[in-house]
Amino acid sequence: MPSIQIGAPMDTDTTAMNSKDIYSGGTRQGGQALGEGSWLQKNVAPLLALLAVLATMALFFLLVFVKIEASSQNIVLYILGVLSTILSQIFAYYFGSSAGSKAKQEQLFKQNSK
DSSP states (O other), X not given: OOOOOTTOOOOHHHHHHHHHHHHHHHHHHHHHHTTOSOHHHHHXXXXXXXXXXXXXXXXXXXXXXXXXXXXXXXXXXXXXXXXXXXXXXXXXXXXXXXXXXXXXXXXXXXHHTO
């Protein structure tokens, strides 16, 4: 059985693969931000985020203003909990530390493409 050494340096092939993977992900995101690709490719993330926000608000409205059968109430509460978690992640992405990281990545992409 091969031994695993913690903190051991990676071989050059693994390092090259990791670097290539990180670069390809960054260029994909950077290309979408710079206007490359179709309208749907550029707007799929914001559209999904908007859909999740609207679905969460609709379920809150449903729970407050519409009488739900007792047998269905647990299912609705479970789905609302999942959507609320997704909503908090959406807010963290658009307004939290991910927004600053995204801006930094776009700036680096612009510098590298000069």
